[in-house]
Amino acid sequence: MGRGRVQLKRIENKINRQVTFSKRRSGLLKKAHEISVLCDADVGLIVFSTKGKLFEYATDSCMERILERYEQYSYAERKLTSPNLESPGSWSLEYAKLKARMEVLQRNQRHYMGEDLDSLRLKELQSLEHQLDTSLKHIRTRKDKALQEQNNLLAKKLKEKEKEPAMNQWEQVQNHELNSPSFGLTQPLSSMNMISDIYQSVGENTSNGGNEATPNQQIPSSNTVMPQWMMPHMDN
């Protein structure tokens, strides 16, 4: 953008690189802010210059919120760094980090339990609602499946029992042991009424455009060319 075209490769001239960095950085921050406002998106942007200086932008000036939210997605799966390092100083740092993440998780958990909601903003409440709604669907589906299996199993047992009513209990057990997974755990028929619950969740919003399969978009690294998925089109 400017007098000359530019190759997507590291700018060798140190001066130019610094100048370009400065200009593009502000452009990037500006655009981050714009999309945040225009599209009501939550944005977090972190930039380290070559020299290691930090620049950042975050919607509502609160990077913490963004990062917490981000970690929810990767369910804070970030590697629990093994502290097998000997450097004594690193222990307190590692401990502090872990503790901080712990607190984040605890807070999240309270939120998932519908507690401590006053600390959340509207957007976060909506997001939480949506998340739980989705979770609940998964859970009900899973429960449905579990119940169905058990249902079938019990029906089968009942059927066989009717065939040979003369058998005593011990014999029956022995006969069925091959088929029953984990004998002691089978639930009585009473739990079957739960099935109806599954069908109660009818009018819930499922607003996803069928594209929800990917939880996040992974960017492949590339030192020269723009990944194609990122390029709308490269004609003109």
Next chain:
Amino acid sequence: MGRGRVQLKRIENKINRQVTFSKRRSGLLKKAHEISVLCDADVGLIVFSTKGKLFEYATDSCMERILERYEQYSYAERKLTSPNLESPGSWSLEYAKLKARMEVLQRNQRHYMGEDLDSLRLKELQSLEHQLDTSLKHIRTRKDKALQEQNNLLAKKLKEKEKEPAMNQWEQVQNHELNSPSFGLTQPLSSMNMISDIYQSVGENTSNGGNEATPNQQIPSSNTVMPQWMMPHMDN
């Protein structure tokens, strides 16, 4: 950029907002990638759509590394939180305990997100379902309350604005000015918020200001209209 100028305010039309989001998002990711390559910078970009979907870009596809680095900046500031235990051996013990609790929490979190359900038994599923159902009720109640409050606030603001239509743009902004709760790292990002957006309209479209109210305010850095956060940085 395009057929018409655009005001820096939330796009009300849902369709347009979504389309713009999609376009700008790829633009933003592209630029993040470009500055990363051209200027040899480390970039981490996180974007949540209104609906809560996550998009991200990270130099070398490793957000983790970026966040790690970011946190070093943060935690360097508040390392004081750690327990003041002196015995060297106790550190590893404390760390292990914390880690164990952490893992429990992580597993719970996954369950709350409707993941990893295979490890749950029927009773646990039912319990989880019940818990989430209850949570959802609380959350929806809280959300409704928040919405109501916001409505009231906006109505009040609108009313006040109608009372004093004489003020010019800057005076209004300055009147609303508060100290931004600068997040306290290298860059004291002043915040920018919805309210200021109302006044940023260049004087064309006077569409309704269906906007949210956030306490912090944009700080005019000079006689330019450029927000402070994007002003050139004076560094070494």
Next chain:
DNA sequence: CCGTCTATATATAAGCG
């Protein structure tokens, strides 16, 4: 939702003080 096209608005590479 995704891709295309076109007119315009913006971003920015270079050059200069």
Next chain:
DNA sequence: TCGCTTATATATAGACG
């Protein structure tokens, strides 16, 4: 480094399939 100007390269709003 810093600002400012200018010529161009890009990004993208709006419309359509």
